[in-house]
Amino acid sequence: MIDLLTYHKKKGDEVASFRYPISKLYYYIVMIGAGGTGGYTIQRLSKMMNAFDSVKSFLLIADPDSVEEKNLLRQPFIQQDIGLKKADVLAKRYGATYGLKIGSYSDSYIESVESLEQLFSLTDFRHEHGQYIQKVLIGAVDNDFSRSVMNEYFNMTDDLIYIDAGIEGVFVPSGNKPTQEWTPDEMLDHMESGYSGQVVVGVKKNGQVVLPALHSVYPIDEKDAIPPSHNCGIEPYQPQRMIANEMAAFQISTIVNELFSSNSIYIHYANFNARAGSCRPIYAEDSYIPSSHNEAHLQPS
Template sequence: MYYPTIDLSSNYSRNFFNIVQVGAGGNGGYLVQRLSKLLYALSEKDKNLEFSYKIIDGDIVEPKNLQRQPFISQDLDQPKAKVLAERYSNAYQIPIFYKDEYINSPDNLHELFNIEYSFGSPIQILIGCVDNNASRQIMHKYFESSNTIIYLDSGIDSVDPEASKESGYSGQVVCGYRRSSKTILAPVGGVYENILTDKDSRLPMEACGQQVVNYPQRMQTNEMAALIMNGYLNTILADHEIVSHYTNFNARNNIVSPTYLTKDMVS
């Protein structure tokens, strides 16, 4: 069956991808594994491919992270972004940069994306791998202020100890796209509007001293979210296309349900 796609290649004169990933925990950590290998493979195949890959997260590795996130005991007490950037930069001999801080305004993202490039405009890709809507609201504002940008966001349900054993397996990945100051595909805040109206969510640095209810996430759900995100990135980086708007999934039942593009979206 034919589904329309968005062709990205006509908007850019050269293959330069400027990638900023916010969050290096559960799904973010597993995404670094996959995306770094994808970037290595694509750059080996296409010598004209250029990229900048930055990871930002202020979290440090704690003992509770060892069960469900891609860290080992030697990583304890180190910044997650630093551990992942150095590990996979060394493994694949590609440049991966990091900043061990949290974002607190769209200006932080502007600084991370700010690259002087002499061969035209790079393709900006913002990747959200966070567990709070306050950070998503910041990324939404940056998306809305950008001329042209791709914004991928993954969100997964937490395990509720008082609920059934089926909790914590669902999630979604949303691909927002903005071109020439016009939103072509709504970002996650446009698809799930409760994200933008959430007044209770706090940024990680604002939660200090407050009682935080911390429900764990399932490793399988984190890995499935990362796998689906990398699928979007594969078609974007390799084929210069966007093939679907968002994908809902359930890691317990292995169900994946994409919402494909319509002709109105690509016209």
């Protein structure tokens, strides 16, 4: 495991770039996307934030989409939510349920590193002696434009945990054919697709990459350059399965659980299959990039 607190301790004759010795982390979490994967992740994270009452944390949800009737099939919304902003609904619902202050931003899509940085800027009143505000970015989006923005932010910032979840879409034959006109091969592809996915954890501390982020593991498709704000109302060609969304949310939750319980990163990335309920992790210690000081930040696993 990678122990985050060791990056805030004395380095020989040097001291890390902070004003006072750090003994605890404040997890400032920004979630981009409040649909299938994001919505189920918010359910789990808010419950976890309540359960780990000794760990200080804050959750801000960013998504300008409104709840539509079709979302009720696989996203955590109810009939009364239709027409309301997803981020606002979930922040209010789970904040009230667990007595948490959960923020929401639903004015626009996050399409630049500047707007993403703004979401991490509400920190003034969170500073206290012996505490470091650890930024955590969670991406639960379905387009590579947004992932490119988050990856660029990872590259530009000196200190960040970037967790990205992606799932395979369900195969649907082109042409909007009714199911009775599908070929046996098309039906088989449809039934077997939409279950796999991955969650990747990138870590940057003191300006250096500790664990490579998403683009280094699964290269982002630069051709998917249409900002989500220009894509409104277009039906996704490949819908998603609720069970895949829930398993992606579970994988994200295991990462945050380790952060809250031990201030550590246990896995670098995990590939999963929701149909089989299986997961293949790559452990952080196997991908760890030592700092220029050749310090060991690993705990025995």
